[in-house]
Amino acid sequence: MIYQVTHRTTFDYTQPVAISHHVLRLVFRNHPRQHSLRSSLTIDPSPSVRSDGKDYFGNPLTHLTIETPHAALVVETQTTVDVEKPEPIHLDQSLPWDQMTDQLQGATDDEMLDAQQFLYDSPYVTIDDDTYDFVLECFPPGRPILAGIMDLTSRIYRDFTYEGGVTDVSTPVKDVLMTRKGVCQDFAHLAIAALRSLGLPARYISGYLLTHPPEGQEKLVGADASHAWLSAWCPSLGWIDFDPTNNCIPSDEHITLAWGRDYGDVSPINGFMIGGGLHTPTVSVDVSPVSLPSII
């Protein structure tokens, strides 16, 4: 499936900004099922210093400094990306979850070392006894890892209420567990904390989702949004995505932007400024499937 994704963020400041520094993670990363065909990142006003590189987790990263006084900042990415469907997954044919720790013990190959970066507490994902007790119900002894994770995914979908505005990026996992309310990133953080408490590697994915307008209505341009889900690692199968917000295993309608231990590692725009007063960011995202001929 090929998409055209437009992501535009506008900051309007009440006072001019004298100087600002930003770190952007808005350029799509590639992975075996996903390739960017064309991508552009435009910044207005144009920065005096800009450098593009990759962060520790391999996500494309842009540093910039804007030294011209400005009252608004617009950052826009336009990406044409090709996403393939994953191979069919047989949940019951994965390793029993309680053998994972032994598998990882003493492992030194690149893949297993990499997986272990996503096994511990991280700034936004704190593991405690409550998450452990919560997840244990989905993982009776000997249960195949993926079956357990799918069960956890469904359980979050079923027992938690999707509600915007009650949480923010810094809401701790234990609060989400208690109130049973939140948005996609809270559910992803919770599932990640739960899996890590069992010794299962899990990472946070930020990206986009193709939305379908209600039957008979036209899709509104710019009404899509960023999305977040998780990925879990399983020996011999590698990383498998799960989306607790939509109770599914992501296929070719989920487009990956970046991954990390939690939201903090992939936050799309970080910035500091001198001056500026108050500000309000406005975000508009548009995900549209394109037919192949139009881009050739």
Next chain:
Amino acid sequence: MDSLMPSFASESPDSSILAPMNYPPQPDTFDELIGQDGSVRTHWQGFLKGFSALDDTDRQAARETAERLLKDDGVTYLAGQDGQQSDRPWQLDLLPLLISQEEWTQLEAGLIQRARLLNHILSDLYGPQQLLKNGTLPPAVVFGNPQFLQPCHNVPVQGGTYLHFLAFDVARAPDGQWWVLRDRTEAPTGAGFALENRIIASRALPDLFDETGVQRLSSFFQTFSHNFLEFSQRDDPLAVVLSPGPQNVGYFEHAYLSRYLGYPVVEGSDMTVRDDRLFLKTVDGLKPVDLVLRRLYSDLCDPLELSTESALGIPGLLQSIRAGHVTMGNALGSGLVDSEVLLSFLPTLSQFFFSEGLKIPSVATWWCGQAQERAYVLENMKRLMIRQVLTPQRNLSQRRLSSFGPDLTARDEQELRQAIIRRGHEYVGREIVSPSTTPFWGGGDQLRPVPMTLRLYLTATKDGYTVMPGGLARVSVQSDPRGHWHEPGDFSKDTWVKSGPFDHQPVVAPAHHTLALRRGGRDLPSRTADNLFWLGRYIERAEAAIRLLRSLFLRTSGEAGLSDEPETLSRLVSLLVMQKHLSPRRAKRAVKGGADMVEAELRTILFDPDSPDGLATILQNVRRTAELVRHRLSQDTWNILIELTSVPKDWARTKGQRMDDALRLLSRMIQHLAAVNGMVMENMTRSYAWRFLEMGRRLERVRHLSKLIRHLASRGTPEETGALNLLLELADSSITYRTRYRAEAKLAAVLDLLLADETNPRSMIFQLHTFETHMNDLPHEETAASLNPAQKIITRVCTDIRLTDMIQMAELAKDSKVRASLVRLLKEIDQGVYQLSEIVAQTYFSHSLAQRISGPQWLEGIP
């Protein structure tokens, strides 16, 4: 008598201080002073002989010297917490710890090996991570450690030196072997205190110090600075001490190191990153910074890429490090090898890197991230100290970190057991240490053995590391030395490492950086300028308050005694209200109560250290701002300021509340102030720093003079009520007036002298001119021929003063109670002062804090 212990039980009764019965070494413990056979260890003998020869007077003198030095230097450990001023005096036991040269040589070799090892480990983990790929270290040690900062991976580090300045906490086991308890690699504290201890101990016991033959500390700091500066490519590099600020517990030491090394102490908001270069904001614009001695936790240093919550860092710092423009000491992320998790791996790592064993072992530690070790800890919990490691540094205070096995209740043990089973990698079990004991004196008649640990410091050199020949010994006087000991000590000691006959090391002169002659101190950080400006204002404010109080006290007693005449009373009281010493309500009550009541209020203002409106508060402001700019003041100026600000505190203790006491107290403070003025005028170089201090003083003096004139001369007939004499006295212009007019004070003449007389150094116009001269000498943007805003204000105000007809202004119009033209002129002056203060702040004090630009607060997922 055994010749090996000449100082024991000698003839003099004074030496009973050292009688063995009074110094019982503990069984199964190594004692630093007394050997196994009960004799004094060789390296203590000379010292002990000298020490026991001190009589009561000598000891008393030593104690007093130490107390005075501690006070003079304002040594405090805890600066204000939560805005509260709760400084705790530094506790020093004058009797040093002695270490023999042979033993020191061994310790040195072991610590240097360890420092090199830790540097190698950092270099690998922030680079190729071979140690993980070849299985030498389990990944949890790195990936589970919050002090592994991912953004710092592959950040270039000048010369591969991650650790420029580090410390080790060591203790001695019962068999005499030294053990390392902790590695301190982030931003180790205490080196400044070690230096201060040395200065005090060597001055309090000068003869003993000289006779003992002690290795000097100062060359260590020179070695550090020399090597650190070498890391910059530039010829004349700028190095700074990055501190979290005066609210931090360690600020005293940050400022101390800054003075000693000659690097300015700065906060994050004093710096900015432009074009991937780090700059210091100075009154002369941005100056590139080459080297940062970091006293701030790594993850707080760059809110853009590290902890985004930090308001203490510099956005963009990491990028400037990547660009190779700035060297951090220690490198960001160095805390990774601070972790106790590493301790049990160090012998293997030492083999791996050096093909040799560790020269100094670590305290026995079992990391529960490994099955076997976990099983051992669970089995032996009651005999171990269980420590939670792998917790972010900045969260340390929020969690209970250490559990002492023998003290665990059954329930705690159960909980801990559970936690270790679930999250073993976060815990270590550590052997309970019973460290060696060393004599504690405490200034009394007796020595007693107390448990001790020692913090030793190292600095990177071109080809390895150098150890500071000395260190911070810490003893615990409260705990029973036989009991278990697990907290850092409450007293510190100087550590004397004995020197050999050939130990004289010449001071190495920097080779690479040639000395560039400089004048004028151009790198004045704008925050320091701000503080100097306010120090000037506060000193002047204090002087005004003290003069006022003295004049009022004089009028309450003796020949000029205060009558109950209501007008005089209310005028005095209104001045107190003007100076904010009294609220209008209390003032009204005091006037009603008559002379006695007014006197009582005066005494509270003067003597009550807790009265928020009293003199103590004004002096506290002087003290606080002086501390912030101490590195810009000479030691003598500082000493006088400390004397000045502690006068009321000292007097409050004596409860001397007689009138005469009050007057003597006030006169003494005026003398101190005169001394400060003398120091500032005669001894401070005419740098920007001096100009800001002066500008603050001048503006404050104008402000105060304007208030005095309004209160004492704008109404009624001040000639008759004595107000005019009081005004002249408060403006310190009585003598000038008398020599000039040789007559009773007349209002018009007084106004001329105080407002317009350019030759009177106390006049309004004199202050404004002086202010202008300073302002003109500060760096400013070259503009056209026209006056700049500050010059315009000063010119306008001065012209208006000059154009005023004083005789006319002194007259009181019929049916009018107020001299309206005078009030108008004073108002214009006040406004001018306010505007000038604003202009100075806007032009030179630009340490505004960068604020975070938050993106969308939550993601709008699609349910």
